[in-house]
Amino acid sequence: MDFSFLSDPRYDVIGAFWLTVQLTFWSAIGSFILGVLLAAMRVSPVPLMRRFGGGFVNVMRNIPLTLIIIMMSQVIANQLGVRLATREAGVNPQAFLDNQNFRLAVVGFILYTSTFVCEAIRSGINTVPAGQAEAARAIGLTFTQVLGIVVLPQAIRAVIAPLGSVLIALTKNTTVASAIGVAEAAVLMNTLIENEADKFTAVFLVIAAGFIILTLPTGLLFGALAERNAVKR
Amino acid sequence: MSDRASVLYDIPGPKAKRLNLIISVLFGIALAALVWWVLSILASKDQLESAKWSPFLEGQNWTTYLLPGLWATLQAAVVSVIIALPIGALLGIARLSEHAWLRWPAGVVVEFFRSIPVIILMLFAFQLWFAVLGVSSPFAAVVIGLVLYNGSVLAEVVRAGILAVPRGQTEAALAIGLNKAQLMTIVLLPQAVTTMLPAVVSQLVVIVKDTALGGILVGYVELRRAANTSASFYGNLLPTYVVVALIYIVINMSLSTSSQYLERRLRTRGGGGRMVKIDDAAQNDLMAARQRVEVVGVPGVDEVR
Amino acid sequence: MRLRKIASAVAGAAALTLVVTGCGSSAENAVSSVTSAAAEATSAAGSVAADATSAVGSLASEAGSAASSAGSDASSAAVSATSAGGSAAAGNSKVLTDAKNGKLVVGIKFDQPGLGLKNPDGTFTGFDVEVAKYVADQLGVPADGIQFKESKSAEREGLIERGEVDYIAATYSITDTRKEKVDFAGPYFIAAQDLLVKSDNTSITGPEAMAGKILCSVTGSTSAQKVKDTYAADVALQEYGTYTECVEALRAGAVDAVTTDDVILAGYAAQYPGELKLVGKGFSTENYGIGLKKGDTAGTEAINAAIQSMIDDGSWKKALESTVGPSGFAIPAPPTPGS
Numbered sequence: 001m002d003f004s005f006l007s008d009p010r011y012d013v014i015g016a017f018w019l020t021v022q023l024t025f026w027s028a029i030g031s032f033i034l035g036v037l038l039a040a041m042r043v044s045p046v047p048l049m050r051r052f053g054g055g056f057v058n059v060m061r062n063i064p065l066t067l068i069i070i071m072m073s074q075v076i077a078n079q080l081g082v083r084l085a086t087r088e089a090g091v092n093p094q095a096f097l098d099n100q101n102f103r104l105a106v107v108g109f110i111l112y113t114s115t116f117v118c119e120a121i122r123s124g125i126n127t128v129p130a131g132q133a134e135a136a137r138a139i140g141l142t143f144t145q146v147l148g149i150v151v152l153p154q155a156i157r158a159v160i161a162p163l164g165s166v167l168i169a170l171t172k173n174t175t176v177a178s179a180i181g182v183a184e185a186a187v188l189m190n191t192l193i194e195n196e197a198d199k200f201t202a203v204f205l206v207i208a209a210g211f212i213i214l215t216l217p218t219g220l221l222f223g224a225l226a227e228r229n230a231v232k233r
Numbered sequence: 234m235s236d237r238a239s240v241l242y243d244i245p246g247p248k249a250k251r252l253n254l255i256i257s258v259l260f261g262i263a264l265a266a267l268v269w270w271v272l273s274i275l276a277s278k279d280q281l282e283s284a285k286w287s288p289f290l291e292g293q294n295w296t297t298y299l300l301p302g303l304w305a306t307l308q309a310a311v312v313s314v315i316i317a318l319p320i321g322a323l324l325g326i327a328r329l330s331e332h333a334w335l336r337w338p339a340g341v342v343v344e345f346f347r348s349i350p351v352i353i354l355m356l357f358a359f360q361l362w363f364a365v366l367g368v369s370s371p372f373a374a375v376v377i378g379l380v381l382y383n384g385s386v387l388a389e390v391v392r393a394g395i396l397a398v399p400r401g402q403t404e405a406a407l408a409i410g411l412n413k414a415q416l417m418t419i420v421l422l423p424q425a426v427t428t429m430l431p432a433v434v435s436q437l438v439v440i441v442k443d444t445a446l447g448g449i450l451v452g453y454v455e456l457r458r459a460a461n462t463s464a465s466f467y468g469n470l471l472p473t474y475v476v477v478a479l480i481y482i483v484i485n486m487s488l489s490t491s492s493q494y495l496e497r498r499l500r501t502r503g504g505g506g507r508m509v510k511i512d513d514a515a516q517n518d519l520m521a522a523r524q525r526v527e528v529v530g531v532p533g534v535d536e537v538r
Numbered sequence: 539m540r541l542r543k544i545a546s547a548v549a550g551a552a553a554l555t556l557v558v559t560g561c562g563s564s565a566e567n568a569v570s571s572v573t574s575a576a577a578e579a580t581s582a583a584g585s586v587a588a589d590a591t592s593a594v595g596s597l598a599s600e601a602g603s604a605a606s607s608a609g610s611d612a613s614s615a616a617v618s619a620t621s622a623g624g625s626a627a628a629g630n631s632k633v634l635t636d637a638k639n640g641k642l643v644v645g646i647k648f649d650q651p652g653l654g655l656k657n658p659d660g661t662f663t664g665f666d667v668e669v670a671k672y673v674a675d676q677l678g679v680p681a682d683g684i685q686f687k688e689s690k691s692a693e694r695e696g697l698i699e700r701g702e703v704d705y706i707a708a709t710y711s712i713t714d715t716r717k718e719k720v721d722f723a724g725p726y727f728i729a730a731q732d733l734l735v736k737s738d739n740t741s742i743t744g745p746e747a748m749a750g751k752i753l754c755s756v757t758g759s760t761s762a763q764k765v766k767d768t769y770a771a772d773v774a775l776q777e778y779g780t781y782t783e784c785v786e787a788l789r790a791g792a793v794d795a796v797t798t799d800d801v802i803l804a805g806y807a808a809q810y811p812g813e814l815k816l817v818g819k820g821f822s823t824e825n826y827g828i829g830l831k832k833g834d835t836a837g838t839e840a841i842n843a844a845i846q847s848m849i850d851d852g853s854w855k856k857a858l859e860s861t862v863g864p865s866g867f868a869i870p871a872p873p874t875p876g877s
Binding site: 045046065075080142172179186190193200201208 | 240241242243245249253256257260261264274275278280344345348349350351352353356357360361364438441442443444445446448449450457470471474477478481482484485486489
């Protein structure tokens with residue numbers, strides 16, 4: 001099988017996957033923070049927050065990620081004129097475009113993935129025995145204290161494995177950013193297939209290998225972490 | 234609005250009620266401000282004019298663009314599920330086999346296809362179909378990509394479902410002298426089907442969402458892409474995408490609710506009552522199903538009312 | 539001794555064909571390797587008498603047709619057959635035979651406004667459609683005898699080879715690689731690559747002026763890359779999945795220009811009269827031709843004549859004006875079909 005395209009300077013395989021990693025990294029941090037917030041809202045005593053959290057999660061979960069990302073670029077950026085990067089006059093705007101598209105994609109991923117993090121944490125909260133929260137209330141802790149000191153730490157420890165699978169899903173979902181021109185792995189594969197159509201199997205194997213290298217160790221790592229941090233009851 | 238008791242917080246007393254009210258009001262103001270800001274930007278860009286929203290009252294818009302797109306989406310989803318289920322079942326059963334020469338390759342196949350994004354699989358399937366048959370068929374590419382991925386995911390669902398059948402069943406079957414194949418087909422699979430059904434229906438939600446991937450690089454004219462063409466024709470991109478998002482939400486929410494309904498009904502039937510619960514969070518990737526079968530039914534902190 | 543040489547040459551050609559087709563490589567590779575194997579076979583038996591070489595040639599041509607190639611020039615018998623058939627006119631030509639029966643299947647694009655577009659009510663409009671209808675009319679088929687079929691870019695050759703269409707008018711550029719598989723009548727239009735900008739844009743006057751601007755194109759298309767490589771290394775490229783999205787971004791002001799063939803751009807511009815315009819400085823030309831079955835010389839001649847008469851009686855110009863004119867597209871000089 002002919003892998004000669006790997007040494008062709010036109011195709012930056014490492015660069016494309018580095019972009020995938022960056023997209024995953026920033027989206028993961030944002031989704032985790034937003035996910036915890038959403039979970040807290042969904043179990044909070046404030047009915048408006050509960051309803052908003054529930055509504056947000058249900059809406060975002062059921063829309064395809066493709067639609068969300070494309071709406072970010074076409075509607076929010078193009079039509080509504082929201083700018084997430086600065087365009088300097090007189091300078092090649094490629095950097096502006098790349099930054100803008102990258103950040104739009106990250107925001108889109110955060111909005112989508114945070115719903116899954118929220119659901120994971122909520123199911124984690126459900127695994128914490130009611131007795132823990134009752135005891136916490138009995139010693140007079142407030143809602144935020146119960147959540148922050150007693151329930152959430154145990155909840156998150158219990159759902160490390162599902163959070164790991166959300167991270168893996170996020171890594172694979174970053175390919176959707178190809179819809180708005182972020183030069184990550186799927187765009188690279190598309191370009192490679194256009195130019196080297198007869199070597200498409202080799203191209204597929206290379207891209208597949210890239211994603212396996214990214215996802216398999218993550219899965220094993222999170223599996224090991226889950227084992228180590230499981231709450232022993 | 235009655236105040237509920239919850240394990241996480243007491244029934245609010247006067248001070249807590251006041252605090253809740255203040256927080257509600259502040260949060261409500263923040264939300265309203267956000268909504269008002271969005272609407273004002275939309276209005277300034279003329280997005281709220283009726284000319285932009287009236288195309289949805291035109292039958293031709295629906296019959297030419299949106300409904301065929303929706304039909305294409307549903308077609309791809311249903312065909313993929315129909316093909317992926319038997320493949321998934323075979324792979325799942327193979328992964329449970331005692332023979333290592335069957336278990337290992339099945340395991341490798343499942344892990345391989347679950348680690349690759351669906352778009353990549355679709356791109357590969359498109360080229361493969363064209364190279365072998367000389368015809369470029371986005372539908373085939375989308376279906377093959379979805380089948381490759383979801384076949385592996387459903388393999389894990391089937392495996393979890395079979396593992397969820399109480400051990401006593403296996404022991405009894407072996408005691409009366411059934412061989413492995415009979416054990417699987419007569420005893421385990423039929424019972425596993427009821428435990429798996431809700432999970433399969435909720436995986437259908439993922440499949441419906443993934444059909445949208447076919448519209449980006451492979452050129453399959455599903456709902457999102459058809460909406461794009463419609464929006465270009467009528468000049469109303471934002472309203473079209475909002476309407477399409479609503480369509481997706483309706484479809485997926487009805488699938489999810491039927492999955493939950495199935496789960497409830499099948500759970501209350503006699504028997505072990507254990508269900509394969511697919512972590513909502515792990516909907517895109519069933520690593521959770523691989524880890525363990527969650528025994529549902531233990532009341533957790535959030536569920537105690 | 540002679541017989542053994544011939545036998546080994548034939549066996550080599552047959553084995554090579556089997557290996558090549560077995561590996562599933564494209565038909566083009568199969569054709570070239572069969573013809574090169576046949577050439578080796580003929581050169582190996584080069585000093586042998588003429589009847590021996592023709593025996594090798596005919597065996598190789600059987601292997602060649604088994605490899606589903608469109609034409610093997612290793613056999614002189616095949617060549618004489620086509621020249622005899624050419625003068626028999628309608629007998630061998632799918633286009634002309636079908637035209638006599640009053641029904642033609644024509645391949646066009648369904649999603650390119652101004653050239654080949656399927657309207658919401660099921661009718662078809664565009665310059666390619668007008669050319670196709672005129673040619674059909676010249677061949678004796680009225681407009682309602684034409685069935686339009688969608689021909690996506692990658693499958694045009696396949697549709698013609700399998701006989702699923704009579705001819706294709708779908709922004710089909712004439713290239714040497716394609717000429718190996720299909721015959722071309724025309725060109726009926728010479729397109730150039732161009733830039734689409736907003737009507738009030740005065741700063742972009744050509745591809746060189748794109749330096750420091752944002753250019754939009756479709757993922758995987760070579761047009762935008764060409765601008766970057768040849769004219770303005772300082773241009774920023776934004777890629778979307780379809781031209782529709784690019785045009786929407788242009789209208790919203792998020793990108794400065796869209797690039798592809800000028801007549802395609804004109805079609806998009808015509809959708810929004812007055813808003814968009816073409817820069818008008820074409821670069822890098824494409825010859826659009828009508829593709830039909832390989833070896834159909836009678837059909838090619840008939841269609842060339844039809845195109846010429848369309849140009850001569852003014853309908854060519856009128857068709858352009860009605861389909862892409864509204865965008866302000868400057869109607870170019872007509873080409874010479876058959877060149």
